[in-house]
Amino acid sequence: MSEWITFALPKGRIMQDSMELFSQIGITCPEMNEKSRKLVFENAEHKFRFMAVRATDVPTYVEYGCADLGVVGKDTLLEQEKNFYEPLDLKFGYCRLVVAEPKSLQKTDDPLNWSNIRVATKYPNITERYFAAKGVQVELIKLYGSIELAPLVGLSERIVDLVSTGGTLKANNMVEVETIAEVTSRLIVNRASLKTKHERISKIIDELEKVIGDEVKISQ
């Protein structure tokens, strides 16, 4: 066991869920429990390193090999289409990627009549592919947050966004019209790492596979 294994994890709840799952196969990092503003944590004894990064940056760190493994939502993977392995569905962080619109619009709206619609989203690539497959042209408005605001102020008629419980949509008088994809967190692995450190990494994958339940969990 000469080589370090580096994980890229998204800051926040998914990081906690990931560490909870990893602890079941003996991968821990006591350093992480101390209060600090560090971005890199180490377990020197077992040669594990953990980087806390933005969720949308996880694929980049893993693709370039700065991290051997990463945890990231399927939504980000669909949006970015990078080149690495995604061997495990970790089953937490469940949510859905949906098309939503204001309740008032829904009454008269029929998805079959959609053409040339305006959509606000954090996911321009997925949105474009999804509507293109239906033969619908869209005018995309890329936003970085609070997507539900767009229809309220007339920026777009519809949005494509993640929904876990549906609370935010409801509070903003919006309804889901179509589901694009079901999303959970995935374990991703750099291609070169899987080859050059295959014994350590295969062991992690095999052991994780055994402790992941069948049940899909929402992460709040």
Add this chain to the structure above:
Amino acid sequence: MRFSDSPPETDLPKGVRDFLPLKAAKVEYLQQQLQQVYTAWGFRPVITPQLEYLDVLERGLGEGLQERTFRFDDRQSGRMLAFPPDMTPQIARIAATRMSERPLPLRLCYNGRVLRHTEQQAGKDRDIFQSGVELIGLDSPEADAEMIAMAVESLAAVGAHEFTIDIGQVEFFRGVMDGLPLDARLAEQVTDAILRKDSSELKGLLEQSELGDNTCEEILAMPRLYGGREVLQRAEKTVNNERSRRALDGLNQVLDVLDVYGVLDHVTIDLGELRGLNYHTGITFQGFLSGVGYTVCSGGRYNNLTEKYGFSAPSTGFTFSLLHLLFALDKVLDEQVVPSCDLLIFSTGENLRAAQQLAYQLRKQGYSVARDILDRTREDALEYARKMNFRFMAVVAGEERDVEMISLPDGGQKQVSWQQMHLGRFKL
């Protein structure tokens, strides 16, 4: 912060770059080290043209590369021309046409540059430095093993320490998929899921299909069939079809040869590796360096390529991406490649004859020597020599007089007699 309104007038298009002496020396070193390995295995260089007719070139290009080819009109012929995006089709053309009368096998190597379109994204190279070999006219495990052993030796020769050549075999997968009642779209999704080793997606796809349990089990095993030699035993237990078993037999024979060549330690196996599925016909492989996230070399068997140029011959080969190697091994190369020049010869007197004579003699002795031709002070010359990475500056006062040698890294000085300098009786 302000960005200036227009880029400088001397800017370059994205994806190409200038190599200054330090980097250029490293690229040249990589080329020489690789060429030495190719030569040791009996491969001879060919030089391919930088322009081809598009329709001729396209015969040998996979779909992915066709889209990435730079193409334009030829004013002379009225036909479409292209800059080759890959050299393998060019070698296949040469072997199938100009060299088709020669006895097989042909062992050819190349070293050159190709151009490819890339996505709009910044940072991806469009000007690609390739170095590789093609072994044409052999279809046997020993030939496959030759390519892999050469790739290992090549990586060792350029100074890589921890690396893996990862071997795949597309015939194994074809055997599993042969004759299954899967529609094209589903088959493509299955292939893609295996490529990403995404077992959960694969499971979902197979549930949609109407395949039997045994078949599903075979397919579901694919994403996990990677690792050391033990993978072959695991694979043997999983599959029953003749074609996959033949593929495993071949792989075992290849590994036996690699054992003889002493390179097995650098080899891993991945039967779920399906890159190049449309192009390759047997064993494939890719080179990975520890801690580097991308491949530095790729290769494999392509038995259907030369026949597109009218001459059928089983073939295999590999290519190194020199820029990937350069980036991955930059630190190692710092030690291997010394971009300095041995001596700068500075003359103190009006009579330059002595300095010129000494430069002439030392070059004949095999040193790299530059004459400080400018009329300037000794301090200025020393400063120049230091900045330009000279190892020594020689201060020449006149014929038959002692030469002062100044070592540049440490400033140490010593006197060497004119006689000794001329006879080469000194050490730098």
